[in-house]
Amino acid sequence: MIAPLLQVRGLTVDYATPQGATRAVDGVSFDLDAGEVMGLAGESGSGKSTLAFAIARLHRPPAHVTGGSVTLAGTDVLALGPKDLRQWRWREVSVVLQSAMNALNPVLRVSDQFRDMFRAHGITNKAEVAERSAGLLGLVGISPDRLRDYPHQFSGGMRQRLVIALALALKPKLVIMDEPTTALDVVVQREVLEQVADLRRRLGFSVLFITHDLALMSQFCDRVGVMLQGRLVELTTPAAIATGEGKGGANHPYTRRLWDSIPPLHSSEPVRAQPDLVMP
Amino acid sequence: MTAPVLETEKLSMVFANGNKALDGVDLTLQPGRALALVGESGSGKSTCAKLLTHMLRPTSGRILFQGRDVTGLSGRRELLEYRRIVQMVFQDPFAALNPAHTVAYHLARPLALHRPDLDRAGRDAEVRALLTQVELDAGSLLHRFPHELSGGQRQRVSLARALAVNPAVIIADEPTSMLDVSIRLSVLDTLQRLKAERGIALLYITHDIATARYVAEETAVLFRGRVVESGPTAAVIDGPRHPYTRLLLSAVPDAGRPFDAGGSLISRADAVRRLSEGPGDLVYVGPGHKARTVDERVAA
Numbered sequence: 001m002i003a004p005l006l007q008v009r010g011l012t013v014d015y016a017t018p019q020g021a022t023r024a025v026d027g028v029s030f031d032l033d034a035g036e037v038m039g040l041a042g043e044s045g046s047g048k049s050t051l052a053f054a055i056a057r058l059h060r061p062p063a064h065v066t067g068g069s070v071t072l073a074g075t076d077v078l079a080l081g082p083k084d085l086r087q088w089r090w091r092e093v094s095v096v097l098q099s100a101m102n103a104l105n106p107v108l109r110v111s112d113q114f115r116d117m118f119r120a121h122g123i124t125n126k127a128e129v130a131e132r133s134a135g136l137l138g139l140v141g142i143s144p145d146r147l148r149d150y151p152h153q154f155s156g157g158m159r160q161r162l163v164i165a166l167a168l169a170l171k172p173k174l175v176i177m178d179e180p181t182t183a184l185d186v187v188v189q190r191e192v193l194e195q196v197a198d199l200r201r202r203l204g205f206s207v208l209f210i211t212h213d214l215a216l217m218s219q220f221c222d223r224v225g226v227m228l229q230g231r232l233v234e235l236t237t238p239a240a241i242a243t244g245e246g247k248g249g250a251n252h253p254y255t256r257r258l259w260d261s262i263p264p265l266h267s268s269e270p271v272r273a274q275p276d277l278v279m280p
Numbered sequence: 281m282t283a284p285v286l287e288t289e290k291l292s293m294v295f296a297n298g299n300k301a302l303d304g305v306d307l308t309l310q311p312g313r314a315l316a317l318v319g320e321s322g323s324g325k326s327t328c329a330k331l332l333t334h335m336l337r338p339t340s341g342r343i344l345f346q347g348r349d350v351t352g353l354s355g356r357r358e359l360l361e362y363r364r365i366v367q368m369v370f371q372d373p374f375a376a377l378n379p380a381h382t383v384a385y386h387l388a389r390p391l392a393l394h395r396p397d398l399d400r401a402g403r404d405a406e407v408r409a410l411l412t413q414v415e416l417d418a419g420s421l422l423h424r425f426p427h428e429l430s431g432g433q434r435q436r437v438s439l440a441r442a443l444a445v446n447p448a449v450i451i452a453d454e455p456t457s458m459l460d461v462s463i464r465l466s467v468l469d470t471l472q473r474l475k476a477e478r479g480i481a482l483l484y485i486t487h488d489i490a491t492a493r494y495v496a497e498e499t500a501v502l503f504r505g506r507v508v509e510s511g512p513t514a515a516v517i518d519g520p521r522h523p524y525t526r527l528l529l530s531a532v533p534d535a536g537r538p539f540d541a542g543g544s545l546i547s548r549a550d551a552v553r554r555l556s557e558g559p560g561d562l563v564y565v566g567p568g569h570k571a572r573t574v575d576e577r578v579a580a
Contacts, residue, residue, distance in 0.1 A: 043460045044431065156321060185320040185487035190531040190539075191549055197539055212460045215533035242536030261462040262535050265490045265517065 003074075004031035005173055005206050006055070010068035013047070013054050013230075017062065024050040026230035027068065034173065037200060037207040039217035041258065042227035048210050051227070052176050055208070056093050057085055073173055090121065094167035096160075098179035103163050104151040110137075110162060111147040117166055136165040140195060157188035164196065168203065178210045193220050215262045218242060226255045283347065284308045285481040286332065286366070286449050291341035293327050293505075301327040303505040304341070307483075309449060314475055314482035316496035316513060318489045318528065324505040325485045329451050332483070333366055334359060364394055367442035371454035373434035377426040383437055384422045387411070390444040410440040415470055432463040436470065443474065450475070453485045468494045489525075490532040493517060498568075501525045503556045510562075511569030521571035524556040 013025035024047045032038050042048045053059045055070050057077060070077040072092060080088055097103050105113060114133040123129060134144035140161040142154075151159055160180060167175050177196075181189035197220060200207060211217055217224055218238035226234040234241075234252045241259055244251055251259070286309040293302040302324045309315055319325050330336040332343065334353060343351045345362070353362055370376045377386060387407045391398060398406060411418040414436040426434055435455055442450055452471065456464040472495045475482040484495045492499045492513050499517070500510035501524065509522040520526045527549060560573040 043462055186489075186533070187320050187527060187531040187549060194539055212462065213533060214461065215535040218536045219533060219539050238536055238538070258462055259535070261465055262533075263465060263490050263494060265493075265529065265532050265534065 002034075005034040005036075005073055006032040006208075007071040008032075008055065008068070009071075011051065011054060011065065011070060012067035013050050013059060014064055014066045015050075015062045016064060021066075024063065024230050025054065028227075028230075028232045029068075030225060030232060030235055032174070032206050032208065035200065035204045035206055036223065037197075037209060037221045039221035039224045040208065040210045040227060041212065041214045041217050041224060043212055043258075046227040047230040048227045049178050050230075052095075052178055052208060052210050056089065056095050056176055058089075058095065087121070090117070090167075090172065091170045092172055093174045093176060094170070094172045096163050096167050096175065096177045096180045098182050104159060106151055109148055109150055114147070114166065114169070117169060121170060132169070136169055137162075139168065139199065140165045155188075156184050157192055160184065160192055161195065164192070164199075168199065168205070171203070172205060174206045174208065176208045176210070179212070180209075181216075182211065182213075189216070196220075214241075214258050226252065226258065228252075228254050282310055282312075284344075285311050285346060286483075287344040288328075288332070289342040289344065291328070291331060291338050291343065293324075293331060293336065294339045301505050302331070302338070305502070305505070305507055307500060307507075309481035309483055311448070311481050312476055312479040313498070314472070314484050314496040316484045316486060316489075316492035316499040317502055318486055318492060318499060319502035320487055320528070322504075323502040325487075325502055326453055327505075328502070329368065329453050329483070329485055332449075332451055333368055334362060364445045365447055366449040366451065367445065367447040369435070369438050369442050369450060369452040369455050372458055373431045373438065374426075374458075376438050377434055379426050382423050382425055383411070383429070386437060386441050387444050390441060394445045406444075410444055411437075413443065413474065414440045416440070430463075431459050432467055435459060435467055439470065439474070443478070447480065449481045449483070451483045451485070454487070455484075456491065457486065457488065464491065465494060471495055488532065489517065489528045501528065503553075506572070507562065507570075508556055509569075509571040511566065515566055515569045519566070519569075521565045521569070522556070523552045523574060525571075527552045 009029045011025055011028045012023065014021040014023050028051055040048045040051065050059065050063060054065055057080065059065065065078060075088065111133060114136065115129050118129045118132065133147055137144045137147060142158060142161060154162065181192050184192065196207065209217065209221055218241060221238060224236060224238055224241060225232050234255045241251060241255060244256070288305055288307045291302055291305045294300050305328065307315060317325050317328060327336065331338050338351065342349055350362060353359055384407055387410050388403055391403050391406055408418040411421060416433060416436050421433070429437065455471070456467050459467060468491060471482065474480065482495065484492065486492065496513050498511065499513040500507050501516065501522065503524050509516055509520065509525045516525060517529065520529055555574050558575050560575065562570045562572050565571050
């Protein structure tokens with residue numbers, strides 16, 4: 001049996017506040033296989049983004065990892081020194097954030113942003129950078145002549161595709177996507193995610209996909225984890241959630257509530273709104 | 281059929297750069313009823329809201345309020361009165377409230393301006409009543425600041441602020457798209473109840489056609505500035521006639537149905553967009569249900 005690509009064990013992240021430590025991620029453990037897409041669902045404040053940031057070592061004070069381990073392809077991620085970390089990040093794990101509008105530098109041409117990224121990882125040959133940049137744009141369905149353009153000349157969906165192309169540049173094993181399509185409308189959201197699904201099939205990377213949209217997650221992911229108050233309360237397949245069969249025969253009540261709050265598109269009788277989902 | 285509160289006739293907006301944001305749009309808002317205006321980014325939804333609230337002037341077409349032409353409305357007093365009657369609720373609950381002021385201030389201020397009949401005690405009572413109407417607990421929230429509220433609570437405060445001046449029309453531009461999916465329905469439920477109870481005409485602007493059913497009796501689908509389909513919401517959602525409406529519906533996250541099962545949308549989306557841009561007229565396809573004709577040859 002091959003070891004999973006990513007092993008997270010008992011990961012705990014605290015935020016230091018004047019009132020003492022607040023636990024944002026509380027002893028989370030899971031495995032992610034090579035080529036697998038795993039979703040992390042949860043409401044605002046459930047700790048899902050903090051968890052993802054800690055896995056990529058992007059967390060900054062006041063957030064501190066206070067326990068547990070993260071192992072990616074045999075590397076003890078939490079033990080990486082600053083220099084190793086810079087090379088590890090993007091080569092092994094890349095991150096796509098929610099606001100593609102802010103992830104690109106507005107005063108640099110797209111080509112320059114690709115160049116900077118390649119240069120930071122020791123790829124400086126001009127011809128090679130140009131060729132690989134053009135190839136990456138082609139990968140996400142954008143014409144390579146648009147490398148000369150500035151970010152504001154692209155639509156929101158195209159900008160998010162540019163960010164995805166940047167994230168795939170060094171062929172990472174894991175791509176963490178934190179609400180990658182939340183700012184996009186539904187058609188563009190679907191187009192972008194279908195493209196990610198297709199690229200994953202061709203290139204074989206794994207995805208940790210974070211969203212508050214459980215319906216979307218159930219369409220895109222192989223497995224789904226549900227976070228509540230810093231804990232991973234459910235880890236199952238989309239099919240098991242849809243049919244209401246969790247590991248122990250039933251889903252966690254919180255998973256059910258999240259699922260039941262999804263507005264069904266077609267129904268003769270609209271479901272009544274669920275009460276606000278506040279912490280129990 | 282009651283008389284419409286707000287109507288547009290052939291409303292068009294061409295920006296200085298030649299961008300045609302809105303092209304001959306006819307909409308009708310009825311008291312106590314909601315119209316969902318659905319479309320993707322760049323379809324002209326928000327331009328429409330800006331025209332209806334007099335933040336922009338249309339390049340052609342008319343806006344009628346209770347049958348009276350208000351397109352060219354000018355003069356401070358008239359504009360102020362119009363802007364009281366037509367209120368907006370914005371998308372971003374973080375930007376719409378002043379971070380330096382409490383919930384109570386946000387509601388007391390419009391009351392002080394528009395309800396001079398109320399004394400201090402009357403105003404305080406009205407602030408509490410408004411919070412209760414939007415299902416917030418006045419006792420605990422009155423003296424909180426926006427950053428101490430959740431996104432859903434902030435959006436409810438924005439709604440209470442709009443209600444404070446007793447409007448006839450509320451334009452809600454993506455009021456729930458920045459909220460967690462799990463609390464969207466309860467906020468929409470409040471909107472739906474209030475518009476019915478207070479006889480408000482609601483224009484609900486969204487890119488998510490799935491939510492239209494919860495709020496709106498009527499739905500109009502906008503694409504590149506033109507209405508491509510309109511009618512009773514159930515007819516539009518359950519029996520869409522225009523290919524663009526079908527595209528929107530197929531893009532709605534469908535719980536538990538993997539992407540592959542639905543076939544690839546990317547391959548079709550651009551063809552449908554080209555098709556929808558072509559010429560065509562709005563024709564009746566059912567009771568109150570209109571769709572724009574398309575020329576199938578364009579897609580080929």
